[in-house]
Amino acid sequence: MVNALQRAWQGFRAWRWPGVLSRTLAAVVGGYAVGALVSVACALLLPMPRAEAVLTGMMLSFAAYAGAVLWAFAARSAWRAWAGILLPALLLAAASWAGRVT
């Protein structure tokens, strides 16, 4: 019985799909959020004329998105993948909030 449970647990650990799915979500959705927040932070914080800052942010956002996707699949575990995406996203959001147009 214990053996069977152990085997099931090992089977579950070896089953990679939940991890891959979670990373894929982190990459596609979380990565987009990071890209979008980079464009927002640039638009609000860069010390240049407003239209220039907006355009710069838009052009850079795809590089940030790609970087986030690479991270999501390079991180050692799916949890770290999420952490490494949510943390910069929160920082960017906080910085944008602080620098918002009032």
Added chain:
Amino acid sequence: MKQGFRQCMAWLHTWAGLIPGWILFAVFLTGTAAYYRGETTAWMRPELRTALPAPDAATLAVQELQRIAPDGPWFIGLPTDSDPLIRVFWRSREQRRFRDGVIDPVSGRLAEAGETRGGEFFYRFHFELHMPPIWGRWVVGACAMAMLVAILSGVITHRRIFADFFTFRPGKAAGRSWLDAHNALAVLALPYHLMITYTGLVTLMFMYMPWGIQVAYQGNSQAYFADTLGIPPPVRPAGQAAPLTDIAPLVAEALRRWPEAGVRRISVQSPGDANARISLGRGDGPELPIKRQELVFSGTTGELRAATGNEAPAVQTAGAMYRLHFARFESHLLRFLFFLSGLAGTAMVGTGLVLWAAKRVPKRAGQGAARRGFGLRLVETLNLGTVFGLPVAMLGFFWADRLLPRVMEARSDWEIRIFFGLWLLAYLHAALRPGRRGWAEQAGFAALLGLGLPLLTALTTRYHLGVTLPAGDWLMAGMDLGFLGFGLAFALAARKLWRESRRAAAAAPLGRLRAEGA
């Protein structure tokens, strides 16, 4: 995914490349064809080509538009070297939608014979996939993002990126030579692949990443564009009739200001109204960035009201990215090199797809189709139907244009139906004929289509190679020679594949016997 960093990246490269791979192949190939979209359309309607000076071409277009759509708005594309047609777009009041056409430079009327989407079809397909535009653009955007990730992870996977470039092991174990070809194509034009993917995302960034405008302009994108491009706010019609001023002097004035770049587009708002506006858009100059500059004139007095444009660094950077993506270069050689790089990119995606399947084919001969799982068979079918099926469909599109009656109802729709019909047949054929036999047959068919096109041109038009080569008509001759080149390449491929399939067939019975005996 507990392995090292490089294995993770290899895994990512495989799946980020495979899943959107067939769409990417189609985007790459039709996008590459779109480098010559002006030439493509002109090849289909050679009798409409013109070298009229810009003011005269504009006058012709305005006269005809006044007849067919007196209320406007109108947009006019003036002829250039690589796109030598007078194009017009207008809003049709009866049909409540935009229509487009080409002005016959001899009669001055809207050309009716030979209606076609021409090169525009491939151009729009490469970012809309003939889907509803919004959907198509999002799908292509997602695939482009996957492409970017596949390129970056592919570079990371390749420790020996430069050594690998000089490695080619043709005829070695299945998979090895495909891998070498994939690597060589990828590394050879790596800066191009990265550039074209990134700039492609940038051309549609206002749709993909509108959030900066949302927060900095509270979602007022008109205010944003007014800021970046200096576009004056639109003027409402006064509701008072007033004749439109002569367009030729306005074009001449623009040419005086932009002697090298010239005028590319003209737009006319509310013609015949007292508040009519005529905007002339600048063409491409010798500098790298596309400069979006306009001269806005009053449509009644011809007085200059505004000169728009912006030379700020970010705007210039975006302009340079656009120019690189569209390859709107004066130099024919440079555009041709971009075309070759585009083909290399297409082949890179194609070899990558084939490589995925080649690696997974059961190793022992004779275990053939029965042992192939559903996933592998699906990939093989999609591979053949896309890698050779799409060129077949594209060449078929040109055949359709030459063979359909010059005047017929919904002619351009029929061309597109034939294109998709052929493509669908290619997938069916691929499903029914797995293995090298199927590849050989489609390559052979593509070769026939390609080699036959110059002949078909000779039979159906006055602009065949016998005339165009001596006359130095490089647009028509170049297209026909290009078809010959592709036909020849497919013929060579077909011959090689045919021989390999015969060899495999000769080896197979032995293998099957062994497998049954075991």
